[in-house]
Amino acid sequence: MSSPQQRLSSIAGQLAGSSATTNRQKLLAKNADDVVITLAVRTPLTKAKKGGLKNTNLDSLLVSLLTTVREKSKLDPNLVEDVCVGNCLCPGQAYVARSAVLAAGYPVTAAASVANRFCSSGLLAIQNIANQIIAGSIDVGIAVGAESMSTNADGGAPEMSPEVSEHPIASQNKQPMGQTSENVAGQFSITRQMMDEFAARSYQKAEHAQKSGWFNDEIVPVKTQIKDPKTGEVKNIIVDRDDGIRYGTTAESLGKIRAAFPQWKPSQTTGGNASQITDGAAAVLLMKRSRAQELGQPIVGKFCGATVTGLEPRIMGIGPSYAIPKILSKFGLTTNEIDIFEINEAFASMGAYCVQKLELDEAKVNPRGGAIAFGHPLGATGARQVVTALSELRRQNKRVAVTSMCVGTKLDQKLNSYTPLEPTDKTKDFLRDFFKILPPDGKKIWRETFQAQGGKTPTEITPSPRSGVEDSIENLNSLNIEPISRSSQSQLRHHCLERDGNKCLATGQYSHSHPHPQNAITTHLEAAHIIPFALGSFQANDGEAVDRHAKTWVNLRRYFPVLRSMSFTSDQINTEKNILMLESPLHTEFGQFRLIFEATGVAHQYRIKTFPDTATGPIRNLPKNRLVKFRIHKGSWELPDPKLLGIHACIGNFLHLSGQAEIIDKVLKDFEDCGGLAPSGSTNIEDLLAASGLSLLSSNVNETPDSRKSTDKQRPTEKKGHLRAKILDTENKPWGY
Numbered sequence: 001m002s003s004p005q006q007r008l009s010s011i012a013g014q015l016a017g018s019s020a021t022t023n024r025q026k027l028l029a030k031n032a033d034d035v036v037i038t039l040a041v042r043t044p045l046t047k048a049k050k051g052g053l054k055n056t057n058l059d060s061l062l063v064s065l066l067t068t069v070r071e072k073s074k075l076d077p078n079l080v081e082d083v084c085v086g087n088c089l090c091p092g093q094a095y096v097a098r099s100a101v102l103a104a105g106y107p108v109t110a111a112a113s114v115a116n117r118f119c120s121s122g123l124l125a126i127q128n129i130a131n132q133i134i135a136g137s138i139d140v141g142i143a144v145g146a147e148s149m150s151t152n153a154d155g156g157a158p159e160m161s162p163e164v165s166e167h168p169i170a171s172q173n174k175q176p177m178g179q180t181s182e183n184v185a186g187q188f189s190i191t192r193q194m195m196d197e198f199a200a201r202s203y204q205k206a207e208h209a210q211k212s213g214w215f216n217d218e219i220v221p222v223k224t225q226i227k228d229p230k231t232g233e234v235k236n237i238i239v240d241r242d243d244g245i246r247y248g249t250t251a252e253s254l255g256k257i258r259a260a261f262p263q264w265k266p267s268q269t270t271g272g273n274a275s276q277i278t279d280g281a282a283a284v285l286l287m288k289r290s291r292a293q294e295l296g297q298p299i300v301g302k303f304c305g306a307t308v309t310g311l312e313p314r315i316m317g318i319g320p321s322y323a324i325p326k327i328l329s330k331f332g333l334t335t336n337e338i339d340i341f342e343i344n345e346a347f348a349s350m351g352a353y354c355v356q357k358l359e360l361d362e363a364k365v366n367p368r369g370g371a372i373a374f375g376h377p378l379g380a381t382g383a384r385q386v387v388t389a390l391s392e393l394r395r396q397n398k399r400v401a402v403t404s405m406c407v408g409t410k411l412d413q414k415l416n417s418y419t420p421l422e423p424t425d426k427t428k429d430f431l432r433d434f435f436k437i438l439p440p441d442g443k444k445i446w447r448e449t450f451q452a453q454g455g456k457t458p459t460e461i462t463p464s465p466r467s468g469v470e471d472s473i474e475n476l477n478s479l480n481i482e483p484i485s486r487s488s489q490s491q492l493r494h495h496c497l498e499r500d501g502n503k504c505l506a507t508g509q510y511s512h513s514h515p516h517p518q519n520a521i522t523t524h525l526e527a528a529h530i531i532p533f534a535l536g537s538f539q540a541n542d543g544e545a546v547d548r549h550a551k552t553w554v555n556l557r558r559y560f561p562v563l564r565s566m567s568f569t570s571d572q573i574n575t576e577k578n579i580l581m582l583e584s585p586l587h588t589e590f591g592q593f594r595l596i597f598e599a600t601g602v603a604h605q606y607r608i609k610t611f612p613d614t615a616t617g618p619i620r621n622l623p624k625n626r627l628v629k630f631r632i633h634k635g636s637w638e639l640p641d642p643k644l645l646g647i648h649a650c651i652g653n654f655l656h657l658s659g660q661a662e663i664i665d666k667v668l669k670d671f672e673d674c675g676g677l678a679p680s681g682s683t684n685i686e687d688l689l690a691a692s693g694l695s696l697l698s699s700n701v702n703e704t705p706d707s708r709k710s711t712d713k714q715r716p717t718e719k720k721g722h723l724r725a726k727i728l729d730t731e732n733k734p735w736g737y
Contacts, residue, residue: 023332027304028399032290035130038297039073040387041065041220042282045242045375048149052239053279056224058090058148062100065281068220069142070105073285075297077106081138084113084128086121086145087379089152118407119344120308121145122282122382127306129286139291145383146281172313181274181347182264184317188353192268195348196254198355199273199372201362202345203249206369210245214368218391242374244276273348278375282383301390305330317350319406321357327402335360339398342385344405345370367392381405492574493527496581501633504583506595506608507621508628528580528587530644531573576637578644585618596652597628597645604630604639611652 043065046053053061062085070077083106085097098112115124122145129141164170175183184190209215221240228235249272259267260274285297292299307327311319320343328334335341341364345351351372355365368388371381382405389401503510504525572578582590589595594614597606608626610619630639 024337024400027331027333030289032288034289035133035286035303036289036292036299037284037286037301037303037390038292038299039069039285040218040300040390041068041072042218042384042387043222043280044219044239045244045278045280045377045384046239047244047375048277048279051243051279052226052237053148053222053224054150055227056148056222056279057151058087058146059096059100060224061148061222061279061281062097062144062146063103064222064224065144065146065220065283066100066104066106066142069283069285072220073297075285075295078109079140080106080110080142082111082113082129082132082141084115084125084141084143086115086123086125086143086382087147088116088118088121089147089149089378091152116379119346119376119378120382120405120407121379122384123306123403123405124382126284126286126303126383126386130303133286133288140287142283142285143383144281144283145380147377147379148279149277149377150279169312175314177346178261178269179264180314180316181269181349182261182266183314184347184353185268185349186266187315188318190349190352192255193251194352195268195273196251198348198352199254200249200251202366202369202372203246205367206245206373207247209368210242214391214395215242218387244278244375245369245373269347269349273372275346275371275376276374278377280375280377280384281380282387284383284386317347317406318353318357320354320404323404324358324402338400338402339364339396340367340389340392340401341365342389342401342403343370344376344381344385345372346376346406348372350406492576492579495635495637496527496576496579497525498634499576499632499637500581503581504586505580505628505630506582506586508623509621524583525581526584526587528582528590529573530578530580530640530648577639577641580640583618583621585615589614589618593648593652596649598649599642599646600627606645
């Protein structure tokens, strides 16, 4: 027979019908078949490439966390039937997951699987284990979310078939995540101020939570090793706290950071209002309530249900604004009945929109901060949100939490991180020799560029993830500037021909077939731009090949500061000072930096230098002494700027000298997506260049060959002598005309 209290509750429920209060009570009711969580823990979240977990592979991270789950739960490992690992980036994920389970002390009877739904992989892992328990497939399982973004970088989306790439909706999956953030901000009128205020709240909440010790009961320490990049020394360390939280962050300080994606409007996403690239993992132990009671396991939470929904990929960030109402309607609840919302902060644009759209109480949203403040290890974040939400519910003595996140199709890794690389001795030797062969003006240009920076030190340049100059040409397809009109091009070519006496500047010849100027003598000459259009702003119309070519130039401009300090618009590229008239084959070699003009110390006199990969045909037409002197033959047009030719020569030498092109290319590619953002929010150019070895060009390098420490790897003396001879041999008379 029921008690009076139970009868009163029953009558109240009948009178209330299907009210939200009744639905909440149903949700909170305890049943033997409930899927419950008996343990929820996570590792610290540390900065990718820089933090305490940067040298910890995914399998090591999993072994550490799964071992902790086994030891902390005091559960017989033989009872664990399945482990599902949410992960996005690691190759051979299934091998890694299964191996880590066995290495962590679980028996061979424990199975393992991998779940990958991009950013929500950790949530999917929990759902998979819970669904298996509900279906009766297993009794006990562990759901894990883990990501080592230091050791497994995102390679982006693969090439897509025409059926996909030409589909109006499916093709949106190729859009980078930064672009989708800008799409959300632009389409839904999310201002930069709103984004910076949202991000600042995340930092401030996380700072308060960390200082108050709120993270202590959710974080378990990780014993690992870290390698000193300078000495190579391996040290044993214990990582026990998140390292991405920037204390003292305000909306005002975030407002000073430049846009990370100026090529996409409204260009409001920055390194300060987007999620951090991070390493970390989280784990949740699940079983039925009856089983937990039988085993004496503490119950810390109940899995109530999950749902998923889709929307246009171009605005994927607003996914929570669809998914949250869907899950609430499933249980007949309203947002007011939820105590805590954990919404992943992929970008402040989507976070601010979701809070606004759903009319959420901001105090309930991410009360300990989110991914903007302490990072977004892709596959781990979903599980991490559950761990954090359960801990916060206990602290507040609340009952119901909802976790949600947007799911991207291509994850952007360019913000708030850079990859420290230690240059090899071979690279250092090459860079020293390269610096030595620069003409005095060249050395001055390199040094001034580093030392000027608007009067600021190299380590405190305008706060931004990247300079904005190189970002402005990141996506050449987004610009629509005609390089030069056909009529202007013809007039410019005519001026240059008159200036150069209708001759090729390299060969000094009118034509192979005409000994004297005639109407047809200049047809074989082309206008070779010293600063190619790929370094300026122009419309790339030649498809994928041009895009790949453009990326190379983006990197060159990024890591050749002299290029960054100059503005190369189409008008500035199309000036007589920027153009040489060269024979058609030589134009090709010049444009690909296989033929350069090196200063000799005599005004407007240059030595032509070629490299082993230069085409042999055009070389035969060069003067034997390789010396040429530029003169104005007619008119008042200026001669090519020696500084611009010096830049061109620098790039040519840099890419070819000493067979280092492959090494330099690797350095540039390794740094292609890094932002160089220092913990203080400044752009740490000095560290970035030091890591790539380019800082040697900005320092006062001792140019005396014998001053260098001798090593077994030192190049032969005749090679260095050859390099010096190219600069000092100016006695031969130049080719005059």
